[in-house]
Amino acid sequence: MSHCVSGKELKLDADLRVIETLPEHRRRGAASMLMEKGCTAADDAGLTSYLQAHQEAESMYKRFGFEVMSRSSTDLSEYGVDEVVERSCMRRLPKPKTK
Numbered sequence: 001m002s003h004c005v006s007g008k009e010l011k012l013d014a015d016l017r018v019i020e021t022l023p024e025h026r027r028r029g030a031a032s033m034l035m036e037k038g039c040t041a042a043d044d045a046g047l048t049s050y051l052q053a054h055q056e057a058e059s060m061y062k063r064f065g066f067e068v069m070s071r072s073s074t075d076l077s078e079y080g081v082d083e084v085v086e087r088s089c090m091r092r093l094p095k096p097k098t099k
Contacts, residue, residue: 014042014049031057035064042094049092058088066090 019038021031042049053061058068070089076082 014038014045014047015051019051031060032063035061039064039092039095042092043097046094048094051090052087053090055086055088058090061090061092064092065095066092 019031019034039049049066051061051066053066055071067090068088069091072087072089074085074087076085
């Protein structure tokens, strides 16, 4: 969890950090299991969740209710890597508790 200042009000949110699967282990459900736990914890606490995703993973996050808020790209050539990394900043509003 992190603390965001919105005007004068202190607001908590869930910041889902690095969740990445090695290419040879993808499409087996591990990332979905982790997301399920993270989303359930955020829902139980009534927190909005945020993450940054590789564009190829967007569809998985959308299945959990995340929406793209913005996109960015980072040119890694200045660090000696010939690659531009594309990322999507995504948000998920908390789901109401079911009884």
